[in-house]
Amino acid sequence: MLRFILSRIGMAVPTVLLVAVVVFFLIRLVPGDPAALLLGDMASPESVAALRSDLGLDKNILTQFAIWLTNVFQGDLGTSITTKEPVAHLVIERFKVSAGIVLVAVALASLAAVPAGFIAALRQNSKLDLTLVSIAALLLSIPTFWLGLVILLIFGLKLGWLPVVGYVSVAEDPSRGLLYVLMPILTLFLHEIGVLLRMARASALEVLRLDYITHARAKGLPERTVLWRHVFPNAFAPTLTLIGLVLGNMLGGIAVVETVFTIPGLGRLLVDAIFGRDYPVIQGCLLFIAVIYVLVNLIVDLCYPLFDPRVKIT
Amino acid sequence: MNRRQRLAASAAALALTLTCGPAAAETLKIALNADIRSLDPGVNRDANSDAVVLHMVEGLVAYSEDASVKPLLAKEVAVSDDDLTYTFTLRDGVKFHNGNVLTAADVVWNWSRYMDEATKWRCRNDFAEGGAAHVISVTAPDDQTVVFKLEKPNALFQATLARTDCGMTGILDKSSFNADGSFNVPVGTGPFRYKEWRKGEFIDLEAFADYAVRSEEKRDGYTGAKRPLVEAVRFAVIPDRSSAKAALLNGDIDIVPDVPYADVEEFKQNADTAVSLATNPGIVALLLQTRDPLLKDMRIRKAIAMALDTKTMVEGITLGLGKANNSLIPPTSQYHSAAQAQGYSYDPEAAKALLQEAGYNGQPIKLIANTRYSNTYDAAIVAQAMLQQVGITAELEVLEWAAQLDRYQSSNYTAMVFPYSGRYDPALTMDSVMGNKDKEPRKVWDDPDAQAMLADAVRYSDPAKRQELFDKLHARFLETVPFIMLYNGLEASAYQKHVQNYAASIFSMPRAWEVTIAE
Numbered sequence: 001m002l003r004f005i006l007s008r009i010g011m012a013v014p015t016v017l018l019v020a021v022v023v024f025f026l027i028r029l030v031p032g033d034p035a036a037l038l039l040g041d042m043a044s045p046e047s048v049a050a051l052r053s054d055l056g057l058d059k060n061i062l063t064q065f066a067i068w069l070t071n072v073f074q075g076d077l078g079t080s081i082t083t084k085e086p087v088a089h090l091v092i093e094r095f096k097v098s099a100g101i102v103l104v105a106v107a108l109a110s111l112a113a114v115p116a117g118f119i120a121a122l123r124q125n126s127k128l129d130l131t132l133v134s135i136a137a138l139l140l141s142i143p144t145f146w147l148g149l150v151i152l153l154i155f156g157l158k159l160g161w162l163p164v165v166g167y168v169s170v171a172e173d174p175s176r177g178l179l180y181v182l183m184p185i186l187t188l189f190l191h192e193i194g195v196l197l198r199m200a201r202a203s204a205l206e207v208l209r210l211d212y213i214t215h216a217r218a219k220g221l222p223e224r225t226v227l228w229r230h231v232f233p234n235a236f237a238p239t240l241t242l243i244g245l246v247l248g249n250m251l252g253g254i255a256v257v258e259t260v261f262t263i264p265g266l267g268r269l270l271v272d273a274i275f276g277r278d279y280p281v282i283q284g285c286l287l288f289i290a291v292i293y294v295l296v297n298l299i300v301d302l303c304y305p306l307f308d309p310r311v312k313i314t
Numbered sequence: 315m316n317r318r319q320r321l322a323a324s325a326a327a328l329a330l331t332l333t334c335g336p337a338a339a340e341t342l343k344i345a346l347n348a349d350i351r352s353l354d355p356g357v358n359r360d361a362n363s364d365a366v367v368l369h370m371v372e373g374l375v376a377y378s379e380d381a382s383v384k385p386l387l388a389k390e391v392a393v394s395d396d397d398l399t400y401t402f403t404l405r406d407g408v409k410f411h412n413g414n415v416l417t418a419a420d421v422v423w424n425w426s427r428y429m430d431e432a433t434k435w436r437c438r439n440d441f442a443e444g445g446a447a448h449v450i451s452v453t454a455p456d457d458q459t460v461v462f463k464l465e466k467p468n469a470l471f472q473a474t475l476a477r478t479d480c481g482m483t484g485i486l487d488k489s490s491f492n493a494d495g496s497f498n499v500p501v502g503t504g505p506f507r508y509k510e511w512r513k514g515e516f517i518d519l520e521a522f523a524d525y526a527v528r529s530e531e532k533r534d535g536y537t538g539a540k541r542p543l544v545e546a547v548r549f550a551v552i553p554d555r556s557s558a559k560a561a562l563l564n565g566d567i568d569i570v571p572d573v574p575y576a577d578v579e580e581f582k583q584n585a586d587t588a589v590s591l592a593t594n595p596g597i598v599a600l601l602l603q604t605r606d607p608l609l610k611d612m613r614i615r616k617a618i619a620m621a622l623d624t625k626t627m628v629e630g631i632t633l634g635l636g637k638a639n640n641s642l643i644p645p646t647s648q649y650h651s652a653a654q655a656q657g658y659s660y661d662p663e664a665a666k667a668l669l670q671e672a673g674y675n676g677q678p679i680k681l682i683a684n685t686r687y688s689n690t691y692d693a694a695i696v697a698q699a700m701l702q703q704v705g706i707t708a709e710l711e712v713l714e715w716a717a718q719l720d721r722y723q724s725s726n727y728t729a730m731v732f733p734y735s736g737r738y739d740p741a742l743t744m745d746s747v748m749g750n751k752d753k754e755p756r757k758v759w760d761d762p763d764a765q766a767m768l769a770d771a772v773r774y775s776d777p778a779k780r781q782e783l784f785d786k787l788h789a790r791f792l793e794t795v796p797f798i799m800l801y802n803g804l805e806a807s808a809y810q811k812h813v814q815n816y817a818a819s820i821f822s823m824p825r826a827w828e829v830t831i832a833e
Contacts (some may be wrong), residue, residue, distance in 0.1 A: 030717065031713075031716070032717050036719055036723050038358070041722070041733075041746075042735065042746045044439070045723075045755075046439070082550060083349075084352070090513075152557065153766075157564055163566055165563075166516075166550060166566065245754055259557075260554050261557070272348070276716075
C-alpha cells in the first residue's frame, strides 16, 4: 500500500515538472507585459523598464526559470507582482474558500445523482427514467454563469432571502457564512448532478447487461442481493473515477461561479492574475492545481478496491 | 440551552441577518469592480487604489471640480514673481488620524520619502533632476510654512502635486510605517481612517471625528467641504457587473460608481435608485499609425476623419448619454473654448474624393479593439461600418487588453481604438499623446512645431496665454489628423435614493465625504 502511494507520487513528479515548464514558458509567450499593465497607459518607457528590472523580468528567460524553479524546490512560490503578497499564502487562503464550497457541492451532488442514476437504469425507458435523463441533460447544458445569475435573481432579488454579494468565512461566523455560500453550492450542485447522474445510469446499464448478472439471477438470488452485491459496486467504479475528475477539476477553481457570487476563491485569483499578467501567481496557482489533481486522483485510486475487488493495490 | 433552543436561536440569528443585512445602516457601501493594489499613496496603484487611499490621505493642494488646482492642507500658496519659489502656508490644527498635529516638518519629511528611489513613488521622475518640475529644495522655515524651490518655471508644478495617481502627494504621519521603514497602513489627515482590508473582499474605513474641516461650504472636487457624515464606509469588491447590479437593486450595496450605459434608464425608472453622470477628462481615440505606408499619407487620415460621423457614433455607443468631443480638452475644463468646440467635418463624398486622389484602392486597414472596455469596442465596430461607407476596408482585430496595451506601447499597429485614463490639466493630457516616436514609440502625435507650443503651455501659468496656445494646438490637431479624438470618458454612477448628496465627478472615482444616508 505504502509502496503504491510512494510510486504514484513518484510518477506524479514528472507530470508536475512538465506543468511547471509549460506554464512558465507559455504565459511568457502570451503578449502583454506585467510592468506596462501595472503602470498603465501613460507610463514612460523608462519607468516600465525600471519596474521590469525591479521584478527581474529583464533577465534572460532561462535564468528566470532557474531562479523560480530553485525557489519552488525550497518551498517558495515567490511574491505577487500586483499585491506583493507571498504566492503560497495567497494560493492556500483562496484554495480553502473554493475547496469548502466544492467539496460540499460535489458530495451532495454525488449523494443525489448516483442513486438517481441507478434507479433510472433499473427502470430503463420508463417515464421516471425519461424524466431523470431529461433533467440531467438540461442541467448539464446550462452554463454555470447563467445558472448562477438565475439563482441569484430568484433567491437574492425576487425572494430576497439571501445576500447577493459579499463573503463571510464559515469558520468565522458559521450562520452568516453559510448564507453566503448557499447559492454557489446550489449552482455547482445542480450542474454536477447532470454529469454524475448520466454516468451512474450508463455504468449501471452496462453492468446490468453482463453475463454474471444474468447468472446471478438465474441461480435464483433475490433481486435485492443481485443489485447490492453485484450491480451497484461494479457500476459505481466508473462513476467514482468521474467524481475524482470533477473534484480535481473544480478544486482547481470555479472561476465563473466565484465571479458571479463574489467569492474570493482560487479560480478568481487565477483569472485576475492572468488578466494582470501576474506571472508568479499564475505559475503558483497552476502548479498547485496540478498537485491537487494528482492527489485527488490518487485518493480515488486508493478508494477503488473498496468498490471493485478486481482492482488490487500492490 | 438544549438542542431545540439552539436551533431556534440560530434560526432567529439567521432571520436577523437576512432582514437587517450584514452591516449597520450608517455604513455607506460602495462597490469596487476590482480589489485595490495597495494603500500606499502613489505607489503600486491603480484608479481603485487612488479612490480608496484619497479618502484617508490629503496633499497640500488638490483638484477642484473644474480641474483647476486649489489648496487643501495648505491655507494659501504664494508663488514668487520668477515662478521659482512656492510658499505653502499650512492650515492650523490639522490632525493626523492618531491625533498628531500636522507641521511643516512632516511635509519636508514626506517629501524626502517620496523622492527616495526606494519608495518607488510613481511621480518621482517628474520632480527629480531632469524632470519637468525639478524641485531643488524643500524647507520648513517655521511650523506652518513649507517652501518649494524649482530649478525652472513650470506651470504644472501644483497640478502634478495634486495628481490623483501621485496619491495627491499625500502627507502621512510617521506611524504609517513599520520600524524598518516599510509602509504599513496610511495614517493621514483625510475624512476617513483605515480600519480593515480583506483582500479580494472589502476595505473598511471609519469616520475620523477630528477631521479638520475647511471653511468652504460645498464639496469641490478633492478639496472644499469634506466632512465625514457617515460612520463608516465599506468598499466592497464586486468584479461582476450583473452581481453589482443585483446587489444595488437588492439593497446590499448603496453605490455602484460605474454602471453600463444600458442600465442607466432602468436605474432612473426604478423608484429606489438614481443615477449621476459625469464626463471625465479621459480620452477615447482612434489612433492611426502615422508611420504606416498607407496612413503616413495625410490625405488618407483626413479622409478617415471625414468618413466618421463622430456625433452619431458617440450618441449611439453611449445610448444618447454622451457627446462627441474632437478636442483633447474636455468640455468640463476651463480651457474648453469656442475654438475647442470645432471638430472634424463629416463629409463622405469629400472623403471618397480624397481617397481617390491619394490612390487608395481598398487596401485593408487593421483596426485593433478590446472587449475589456466595451464602449471602445463598440466605437471600433461603428467606425468600421462608417469607413466601409466611403470604401475603406477596415478589418477588426479584437485583442485582450494586456495584449493591446503591449501593441500600443511598442507602436505595433495600423489603427486602434484606445482609451486613455484622465489627466486634469490639458497640457498633461497632451503630453501623454505628444512626443518623438523615435524616443517614445507609444506617442501618437509627433510634430515638432506642436511640441514647441506644448512646451510653452507648460512654461507659462497665465491662463489667457495658455488658452491661446491650446487653441492653436487644437487647430493644428484638426488640420494634420495625427489621430482622431472621439469622445471623453463618461461615468454613470447608480445609487440608492436614501443616499443623499452623492455625485459622480470628473475624477471617475467614488467620494464618500459629504454624503449622508437618510433613515
